[in-house]
Amino acid sequence: xxxxxxxxxxxxxxxxxxxxxxxxxxxxxxxxxxxxxxxxxxxxxxxxxxxxxxxxxxxxxxxxxxxxxxxxxxxxxxxxxxxxxxxxxxxxxxxxxxxxxxxxxxxxxxxxxxxxxxxxxxxxxxxxxxxxxxxxxxxxxxxxxxxxxxxxxxxxxxxxxxxxxxxxxxxxxxxxxxxxxxxxxxxxxxxxxxxxxxxxxxxxxxxxxxxxxxxxxxxxxxxxxxxxxxxxxxxxxxxxxxxxxxxxxxxxxxxxxxxxxxxxxxxxxxxxxxxxxxxxxxxxxxxxxxxxxxxxxxxxxxxxxxxxxxxxxxxxxxxxxxxxxxxxxxxxxxxxxxxxxxxxxxxxxxxxxxxxxxxxxxxx
Amino acid sequence: xxxxxxxxxxxxxxxxxxxxxxxxxxxxxxxxxxxxxxxxxxxxxxxxxxxxxxxxxxxxxxxxxxxxxxxxxxxxxxxxxxxxxxxxxxxxxxxxxxxxxxxxxxxxxxxxxxxxxxxxxxxxxxxxxxxxxxxxxxxxxxxxxxxxxxxxxxxxxxxxxxxxxxxxxxxxxxxxxxxxxxxxxxxxxxxxxxxxxxxxxxxxxxxxxxxxxxxxxxxxxxxxxxxxxxxxxxxxxxxxxxxxxxxxxxxxxxxxxxxxxxxxxxxxxxxxxxxxxxxxxxxxxxxxxxxxxxxxxxxxxxxxxxxxxxxxxxxxxxxxxxxxxxxxxxxxxxxxxxxxxxxxxxxxxxxxxxxxxxxxxxxxxxxxxxxxxxxxxxxxxxxxxxxxxxxxxxxxxxxxxxxxxxxxxxxxxxxxxxxxxxxxxxxxxxxxxxxxxxxxxxxxxxxxxxxxxxxxxxxxxxxxxxxxxxxxxxxxxxxxxxxxxx
Numbered sequence: 137x138x139x140x141x142x143x144x145x146x147x148x149x150x151x152x153x154x155x156x157x158x159x160x161x162x163x164x165x166x167x168x169x170x171x172x173x174x175x176x177x178x179x180x181x182x183x184x185x186x187x188x189x190x191x192x193x194x195x196x197x198x199x200x201x202x203x204x205x206x207x208x209x210x211x212x213x214x215x216x217x218x219x220x221x222x223x224x225x226x227x228x229x230x231x232x233x234x235x236x237x238x239x240x241x242x243x244x245x246x247x248x249x250x251x252x253x254x255x256x257x258x259x260x261x262x263x264x265x266x267x268x269x270x271x272x273x274x275x276x277x278x279x280x281x282x283x284x285x286x287x288x289x290x291x292x293x294x295x296x297x298x299x300x301x302x303x304x305x306x307x308x309x310x311x312x313x314x315x316x317x318x319x320x321x322x323x324x325x326x327x328x329x330x331x332x333x334x335x336x337x338x339x340x341x342x343x344x345x346x347x348x349x350x351x352x353x354x355x356x357x358x359x360x361x362x363x364x365x366x367x368x369x370x371x372x373x374x375x376x377x378x379x380x381x382x383x384x385x386x387x388x389x390x391x392x393x394x395x396x397x398x399x400x401x402x403x404x405x406x407x408x409x410x411x412x413x414x415x416x417x418x419x420x421x422x423x424x425x426x427x428x429x430x431x432x433x434x435x436x437x438x439x440x441x442x443x444x445x446x447x448x449x450x451x452x453x454x455x456x457x458x459x460x461x462x463x464x465x466x467x468x469x470x471x472x473x474x475x476x477x478x479x480x481x482x483x484x485x486x487x488x489x490x491x492x493x494x495x496x497x498x499x500x
Numbered sequence: 501x502x503x504x505x506x507x508x509x510x511x512x513x514x515x516x517x518x519x520x521x522x523x524x525x526x527x528x529x530x531x532x533x534x535x536x537x538x539x540x541x542x543x544x545x546x547x548x549x550x551x552x553x554x555x556x557x558x559x560x561x562x563x564x565x566x567x568x569x570x571x572x573x574x575x576x577x578x579x580x581x582x583x584x585x586x587x588x589x590x591x592x593x594x595x596x597x598x599x600x601x602x603x604x605x606x607x608x609x610x611x612x613x614x615x616x617x618x619x620x621x622x623x624x625x626x627x628x629x630x631x632x633x634x635x636x637x638x639x640x641x642x643x644x645x646x647x648x649x650x651x652x653x654x655x656x657x658x659x660x661x662x663x664x665x666x667x668x669x670x671x672x673x674x675x676x677x678x679x680x681x682x683x684x685x686x687x688x689x690x691x692x693x694x695x696x697x698x699x700x701x702x703x704x705x706x707x708x709x710x711x712x713x714x715x716x717x718x719x720x721x722x723x724x725x726x727x728x729x730x731x732x733x734x735x736x737x738x739x740x741x742x743x744x745x746x747x748x749x750x751x752x753x754x755x756x757x758x759x760x761x762x763x764x765x766x767x768x769x770x771x772x773x774x775x776x777x778x779x780x781x782x783x784x785x786x787x788x789x790x791x792x793x794x795x796x797x798x799x800x801x802x803x804x805x806x807x808x809x810x811x812x813x814x815x816x817x818x819x820x821x822x823x824x825x826x827x828x829x830x831x832x833x834x835x836x837x838x839x840x841x842x843x844x845x846x847x848x849x850x851x852x853x854x855x856x857x858x859x860x861x862x863x864x865x866x867x868x869x870x871x872x873x874x875x876x877x878x879x880x881x882x883x884x885x886x887x888x889x890x891x892x893x894x895x896x897x898x899x900x901x902x903x904x905x906x907x908x909x910x911x912x913x914x915x916x917x918x919x920x921x922x923x924x925x926x927x928x929x930x931x932x933x934x935x936x937x938x939x940x941x942x943x944x945x946x947x948x949x950x951x952x953x954x955x956x957x958x959x960x961x962x963x964x965x966x967x968x969x970x971x972x973x974x975x976x977x978x979x980x981x982x983x984x985x986x
Contacts, residue, residue, distance in 0.1 A: 160887070168893055
């Protein structure tokens with residue numbers, strides 16, 4: 137106890153034995169010196185970064201000024217590509233590829249083909265880069281090839297679908313999601329399990345980029361009970377974006393399965409987009425589903441496909457606790473020609489009267 | 501006996517202060533190291549996913565930008581203009597005029613031809629009364645909710661009540677966000693469906709050139725006080741938040757620029773009206789709710805989307821701001837103190853919460869009392885003066901190193917300050933700020949700790965120039981401190 141008290145009562149630092157006090161002070165001083173050194177080093181490193189970046193920027197400006205005028209002439213066909221290649225020095229080839237990439241990603245058709253032909257001789261290091269380096273570099277390589285030489289490098293890019301990094305796989309999948317590469321749609325879809333963390337909206341837009349040629353395989357994906365519901369939902373949304381009329385039948389079969397919110401909502405949205413009135417009967421039971429999100433989507437779809445006989449169930453939905461269901465019901469009533477109900481509600485004291493007025497103000 | 505007790509207390513405070521400095525600097529070191537690694541990786545990743553391509557493919561979800569405004573006549577028109585020019589496929593802007601007593605409403609009505617409109621609510625968070633909703637005739641994406649004054653949280657909740665998009669972006673009305681900022685901030689929501697909130701970086705606008713609602717040349721402010729804040733913000737965001745994000749314990753998303761998942765925020769009850777730190781309190785509450793409900797989630801920081809904000813240029817304005825921030829911090833943390841050292845809340849409860857509560861929240865008290873105790877102890881000969889001086893010098897030099905590291909990180913990835921003179925000045929400021937500026941901040945934060953709970957419904961307003969440099973038409977009245985967030 138006495139030792140503890142004496143130790144605690146001693147000023148900080150003074151509890152160090154006298155023969156070691158000097159060492160402790162030296163340690164602190166060394167710490168100070170080390171931090172000062174680190175600080176100076178950081179300043180030096182930052183200045184070196186600055187210098188390096190400046191030099192790169194100057195070099196880049198010089199190269200751009202040299203290439204840009206001629207690039208436009210090559211794209212327009214006024215000059216042959218070989219003339220521009222003569223202006224690409226040794227050690228400048230990757231800069232050149234990067235430079236052309238910035239233009240190529242905005243172009244399509246013949247102009248893009250011209251640019252692809254222009255850089256094709258310089259792509260070898262980038263092709264090698266698909267297999268080496270960290271994930272970000274590999275992804276960048278895949279992205280560059282996907283823009284500049286998709287046709288010529290499609291096998292390299294498709295192999296990147298098996299890359300251990302999800303980022304690389306995603307970039308490869310996006311690169312292959314083009315109408316001209318619809319043959320690779322099965323591979324892209326087979327890699328979808330790697331993208332479970334990605335936004336379904338993002339994924340469905342990617343799949344829809346493959347165009348209507350991908351619709352058959354997307355329908356198969358939607359119909360496949362063995363696949364995760366998330367993948368099937370994404371396929372359904374992609375089919376909706378493509379407005380595939382044959383997908384409605386598949387989506388209606390999905391409605392008969394045990395309810396999975398995302399899958400059923402995606403199927404309902406698809407049916408609303410491409411379905412026929414005869415599917416209305418399959419929608420009606422879902423208008424009273426326990427899940428308000430499913431209810432809302434079902435009512436929305438019924439509004440598009442149903443008829444006057446559905447006005448009553450939509451009217452009942454006006455008292456739904458979920459505002460989203462009420463909005464869908466109001467829109468549905470307008471779709472089936474019952475504006476009078478909506479108008480009546482808009483001037484009533486109903487808690488959702490403002491919503492009714494909002495829907496009335498919308499274009500039908 | 502009394503003297504013995506006093507000595508005991510003074511020595512104890514000295515030990516606590518030393519421990520505090522050691523822990524704080526260790527935390528800074530860890531977050532800085534993680535930040536460095538994360539920033540390098542992030543900058544390479546930026547090149548891998550083409551932002552323009554994301555925009556073209558229109559996979560980005562619709563977003564509502566909520567802009568709460570109180571007495572913002574100086575800059576409201578320009579702020580809205582900059583928002584309407586955002587490079588984003590599908591979004592709308594909802595300005596919430598929180599009972600402004602100046603010409604905010606009138607200026608916006610004239611500038612954007614706002615007319616009364618109807619919009620049905622999608623949630624029923626309690627707010628002050630809505631007077632009228634407006635919509636722009638020539639900018640159909642622009643809405644305005646005019647309501648009775650209730651404070652920033654109240655205004656945000658009013659906006660949330662009329663939000664129809666899956667995501668919303670909360671912003672400050674006195675700032676400018678860059679054209680690509682929203683798509684960059686929404687990117688985490690595309691890459692990871694579990695993302696519930698993402699915060700961007702806030703930078704100091706003072707001194708930079710703004711034209712047509714866009715930041716042109718980035719320059720250091722003229723005022724020394726604002727310049728110190730530039731370094732401070734770099735440290736707080738690049739070294740601080742980037743590091744916390746890498747560690748998975750993001751507890752703060754700046755109210756000046758953050759994107760949230762609407763449904764979860766509404767389920768959580770919206771922004772709290774009981775605190776001046778509504779931004780942090782919401783994020784902490786989202787952590788808590790998600791962990792308690794065992795929902796997989798992610799709160800993240802994205803360093804490249806920028807919101808530019810005006811910093812206070814007077815000591816009074818800055819003092820009030822920091823006082824308010826400290827109050828907000830402690831209010832938020834005290835509300836959810838159940839999370840402190842609670843393993844149920846994972847790393848957030850065991851690492852992030854203790855850091856913010858004990859080191860950031862109560863740290864100013866330890867520092868101020870520590871300085872006072874040190875002075876007394878030196879005067880009374882109760883301390884080993886050389887040792888303590890050496891240790892404090894070490895802490896000071898460490899602080900300088902962290903600030904310098906933040907400037908170096910800025911050059912590594914972003915390189916916003918093109919002028920060499922500005923860049924060199926940042927280093928000088930990183931050193932100088934440790935001799936007076938940071939001590940002033942500590943004092944204001946100390947004051948904030950004891951300022952009490954009150955005045956949660958006020959707005960934080962300092963003298964504004966407007967984002968295009970035009971001063972307001974008439975002198976602004978002093979306003980009590982409230983809610984401009986970090």
